[in-house]
Amino acid sequence: MWWWWWWWASGRRERDWRCVVWACLSLLAGVTLPKGSGGLLAHASAAEEEDWGTLVAVTAERGSTARLPCKINSQNPEDPVLLVLWYKNASVTPVYSYDSRGTDGGEGASVRHRQWGDEAVWGKEQRAWFDISTTPAQLLIRNVLGRDEGNYRCKVHFKGSPSWSQRITLNVKDPPGFPKIQDASGLRLEGPIGPYEDGSTVRMICMSSGEPPPGLVWGGLGSALGGGSAVEREGNLAKTWLNVVASRSTADSVITCSTMNASVSSGIMNTVSVTLRVNLPPLRVTLESPGEWVSGGQQTSFICRVSGASPEPVIQWWLAGRQLTSHLPTVTTLAGNVSESKLKLTPEPGDHGVPLVCKAFSPNLPGTVMHQQITLAVHSSSRQHTTFPNMAMQSS
Known part of the structure; x- marks a missing residue:
């Protein structure tokens, strides 16, 4: 039941943070904030109640479109939804928002402007889009990547009804022969990872399955560090380990793990990469x-x-x-x-x-x-x- 405690603690931290912000924004009631993270906060009282939905598990194949459900209807059909905020893992800042405040609900530029996505999560191409035409509404994630895997929460704010939160876990399924990097706890690592403390050791495990299991090789900074451990095989699963010390010299370094097959002309079949982020003070x-x-x-x-x-x-x-x-x-x-x-x-x-x-x-x-x-x-x-x-x- 560890996940229950994690979700409860995460929600509590977010609620405390929200109460402070709402108190500060109370003087700005009725003002539409600019697009971006500053405009993602709902107009609501700090003492509002919040309903919680059950945990929903979603699995999506790499490269497909993931659909994360979120109910945006209150018990009162006449009570409109004002704001939907999406959070990922333990973050207290949203990674996506749907904002209907100040819009007439019609089609056009006003509708396009009320959706916002964090480029650090979804990229400049904005792979995510909140679709309200379905029941329940869905956060669509196009071209799903391994780094999209994790725990999500949609938080729905209404004009008069209590807030509603839905918890979703997204698991990304890799095709056979595709490598996967994770840490010692089993957390998937892909794209920007961290930030880690300067001097800490990051232990990475790369694995892939197949019949027969493919070869694995580290690249980028991984190859400069000696290529990691020898590849171990258990049944149709292959594994290799790599330890990296987070430091100023390794910050922002790209580390890759690739599957190898002698029958392929280049040898390399598929590659996954991580970019190491390190907490560093100014120089x-x-x-x-x-x-x-x-x-x-x-x-x-x-x-x-x-x-x-x-x-x-x-x-x-x-x-x-x-x-x-x-x-x-x-x-x-x-x-x-x-x-x-x-x-x-x-x-x-x-x-x-x-x-x-x-x-x-x-x-x-x-x-x-x-x-x-x-x-x-x-x-x-x-x-x-x-x-x-x-x-x-x-x-x-």
């Missing part, structure tokens, strides 16, 4: 100013570049010891594990001589903060301009 923070001084009352852009952090870092701007939360700097990801934040600031004469600070840290390592600062030199008609003091890297 460098660089704060760029537009010049030696800035003009008071005129908007000026500052750029902060952060390199070496994984996953994408949290970047904060501080002025005179106060965090700038209303300026909404834009953050983009550049090549080479570099993130860039651009701040548009209108300095006032009173900001002359105060520090402007850029802080950065990995979201999973909040205790490892790195920052850089400059002292603003604000020029006004009543003051001769001065220059910026030399900038110095400061870490904490």
Whole structure:
């Protein structure tokens, strides 16, 4: 019954998180939030009750379309569904949403805009789509991959009725001769995996079945690490092991496992791969100013570049010891594990001589903060301009 405890704990964490967010959003009642993760939260009270459906098991063949059911009808036929959120495994942030708030229910652009999927899960091609034309409604996952396997939960919010949650487990069935990578606990590993702590050892098992069982070979970083253990065969099942130490040198490395067959011209039949994610603090923070001084009352852009952090870092701007939360700097990801934040600031004469600070840290390592600062030199008609003091890297 371990899965029951997992689902209960996961639901409890999510409910606590939701209550805090809803309390903060209560001041924004009636406002349609922008597309994306910020617009995925339902308008509901923190004390609402929630019904739970029974666990549903779904099996889909690799490459086919998986259909995950979710009932979106309340006990009151006149009570419309406002929001459907889909969660995967223990995540407290949705991987997919269906939002009908602010739409008229008709066809057209408004319908297309109310569905959102996390690109990190479904890719840029958006393999998932929530189909409300069936009973029950279904989350369709096209071209099912091994990494889609896991525990899902759809959470349905109505205008007046209690929320409803449906639990679904998705098992992806591989064709004969196709390799499968999993960890020591049996969890399937495919695509981005982790993030793991720096210095931890990730033990991977690659297996495949067939008659006779195929050969297996590690590739990518796996081949650089010695190719793993020898292949063991039990009946029609073949297995091999590989241990990888998560570190800065192995972060974002691709590891493959392929089935081999001497009768095939290239030898390789099928390949599955993983990309190792590692929690890493920033290595460098660089704060760029537009010049030696800035003009008071005129908007000026500052750029902060952060390199070496994984996953994408949290970047904060501080002025005179106060965090700038209303300026909404834009953050983009550049090549080479570099993130860039651009701040548009209108300095006032009173900001002359105060520090402007850029802080950065990995979201999973909040205790490892790195920052850089400059002292603003604000020029006004009543003051001769001065220059910026030399900038110095400061870490904490």
